[in-house]
Amino acid sequence: MKILVIEDEQALLESILAYFMGEGNICEHASDFVAADEKISLYSYDCILLDLGLPGGEGLALLTKLKQLKKRDGVLIISARHSLDDKLMGLDLGADDYLVKPFHLSELKARVSAIIRRKNFDGNNEILFNEITVDVSAMKITVKGKQVILTKKEFDLLVYFLSNRNKVVTKNAMAEHLWGDEMDLSDDFDFIYTHVKNLRKKLIEAGSADYLRSVYGIGYKFGEV
């Protein structure tokens, strides 16, 4: 995947880049409006992460520019502005998704993956991981060609893990992904455990390897054993 991160906060930019690096991803970055404008005009990306408040210009203007250039880059807006207007305007201008700061990197990755999947494989939306195949649009999962029946939550969880493979995903991030961040149940994410346990059991029963590991009680990691 080729990704452009447009973000003026250096520390945040570094974290995002570090998280997205590897697995054959190419990440470029721009820290101000002019640099971003230049990169957008010159190159094409699978996904652009766009911060709205940029030095030298308004991030939304870049969206208009992309539209003018008739580019098909996926765009995910990351903004500190938790404003519905901004969100609607961004989506109207052709952004694919909108994420409000502060966010979990795993959530960011999951959203970016979703955007790229939608862009690149129109209709044929599949994730492959060793013996596991996930058809996201049909919500179908097969392990070694055999179909596994999962609940909606388990399915979402699996897709989330697959987007963040080999990363530690916190329970907090998982809960927010599955139930939305408005749920406000602060500290109580134990009920996630049930879903993870069931998912793991079903996958193993279907003949997959045990890819899920609990990490320090904070979260889980899905990846090569």
Next chain:
Amino acid sequence: MKLSNRYNKANILTSIVVLIITGIIYYVVIHFILTEKLDRDLAVEENEINQYVNTYHKLPLPANYLDQQISYKTLNGINPEREFLNTIYFNPKERESEPGRSLVTIVHLDGKTIAVTITKSRVESENLIRIILLITLGITVVLLLSLLLINRFVLNRLWRPFYSILNRMKAFEVARMDTIEQEPTKIDEFNELNKSVNAMAERVRQDYKELKSFTDNASHEMMTPLAVINSKLDSLLQTESFTEQQGALLEDIYHATGKLSRLHQSLLLLAKIENNLIPDFQQLELKEMVAVKARQFQELLEKNKLTLTADLSPVKVTMSRYLADILLNNLFSNAVRHNITGGHIFIKLDQRSLSISNSGKARQIQTKIFDRFSKAVDSDGMGLGLAITKQICNLYGFRIDYQEKNGAHTFTVYFNVELSS
């Protein structure tokens, strides 16, 4: 006590006292004058009798005429003083006893001492006094009535600008940024009041604006470091070479950061609702939303072994879907959070209201339950959920109510304020 009542009371009391005193003085003086006049008439009569006696050396005939009686009595030895006195005499014309004024005087005739009693009717003067008294009383009553009327109508009209200013002040909400309109009046005091009130409102509004922009800016500035902390934590976690102890520390930090960002988002949301910055109005099928929300909370209900009973009828409300979702979220979270293991939640939705009732510990809940950062001592929430809920209700003209009865805590949202009371 109202100012006009107070004024009325003082006014009327004084008037009554003054009028009574005037009446008494009036009565006494007129009485005195009339008695004087009668006495003078009696003296004239006495004089005439004396002249008659001196001229003709005999007594005039004891005559009864024109409310006047003269009688004679020969005295033996006793020498009474000449005196005026009030008597009752028989008026043959009217055939009844009447009050009279008598003059007893002495006439010496042929060496005899004769007591002459001249009596005149007092009826007329009494009548006069009575009439005067009645007129005085009448005037008193009319005066009092007119005072009352004046107070009632004129004072009320005079004070009208004051009350209208008062009402506008009551309706003034600093967050709404509206002005207190000028009430046109010719009265200087009220104009001044109006001006002062407006100046004060302006000052309050200015202060509020500054405070608000400070909060807004502070929130925004807080967002970036928070985002950095969050992302750095996520990155740190990936390095994965922690001991169990370090893992626990990390979890705590996650915890605190999560709480901080939620707190932050809640505050921003509150500010936004207060400033009515969430304009997306639409008609919502509330029943459906409640059902969806109940499904969303399924895991939590199961975890706490709670039973949920719902009695829902189709209800349409016009509000933002986003805020409706938050409203339901907060009410549900609240019902779950403050429940007891194995407890129950009962939801009822009808045209009038939505009420969510949950079992819980019986406790004294402060009236400040809807205030920001007010929460139960053992609650791990932020204390903003209900404040947000209340704000959302305010925004759409709903009314939210809390009741506790035998350990059942019930929140009721009335969709129409008029119908609720």
